Each structure stands twice: as structure tokens, then as C-alpha cells.
Amino acid sequence: MNVLIPLAEGFEEIEAATIIDVLRRAGLNTVTAGIPGTIIRGSRNIKLITDKKLEDVDPNEFDAIVLVGGDPGYKNLGNSQKVLKTILDFNSKKKTVAAICAAPLILAKAGILDDKKATVYPGFERKLQRPRGDRVVVDGNIITSQGPGTAIEFALKIVETFQGREKASALKRELVFNIK
16 A cells, blocks of 8 residues: 655644654555655754655555645645645545644645544634544545644554554554553
């Protein structure tokens, strides 16, 4: 499975690093793509070097797109016509479209949340038609999550979607996540 994670200036570092790490630990081919270049500065001034520039990526090679939040990162992602086109294309093909923090607002902007349940960073609920207060929400091919503190749970849900509950549970144990 191939997962595309586009990153724009102002991305949320905890979300990006956590999701990339968990998906790669699971063996998912996870490709980061920067907008506009390959050195992208996060919202807390941490620089990340992406695998490629978004302009050099063929979205048809991917099974999922994962959008991270951060301000102004989510706004910059939402201003990318390639990101919006990819979201619409993936949704029409029932490919996985996932977004965390404020990034579900990009899915709303693209019009794919109109009849879907979703969650978003607390305080932005009024900007969604059917908001939920859950940490992670799955509705069909769309996965949404609330923010930095839910990043591992969100990433594990993506792993479960592609590799099953058993793989996600094994990874959860390996990460010592939420084990009592």
C-alpha cells in the first residue's frame, strides 16, 4: 500500500512525525511530498526534508492521502489545487482520505464531508456539517482525527484499514500505546 502525505509550510510537527513513523513501522510505503519544495518548516519552526516535491508526485500511484494540520499548514494545503484535486479523485474512487487536526476543514472545502461524520480540532466543529467529538472517526473511506494528542491513534486506524486489526494491535503493543 502506498500512502501520500503532503506537507506545506506551517504543518503540525507532532502529527507529521508520528503518522509517518507509525505508517512506516507498519511497512506501508509512506511518501512525504513538500509544497512548494522539499525543505518544509513546521508551525514550531522544525524543518522536515520531504521525499519529493508535491509537483513531482503522481497521485495515481497511491492508495491513500493523509493530511496533517498545523496553522498555517492546513490553510496552505487547502490552497493547493493538486491537493484538492487528489482528494476529490481519491474520494470518487473510494480510496482512503484521512485528515487530522484542522485538516478535515480541507475535506469540507473539497465538499466530501457533506454527508459524512467527521471530527476536527476542538473549536472548529461549527465548520463541519456533521461533527463528532470522538478522537478518531471513520465514515466509509474517510478517517478524521482531532489533533496532536490523537496522532498515534489516528495512524493506527490507518494501519488497521490497510493491514487489519491484528497488525494494528501488534504495532500498538510495540509502541506501548494505551496498554494498561
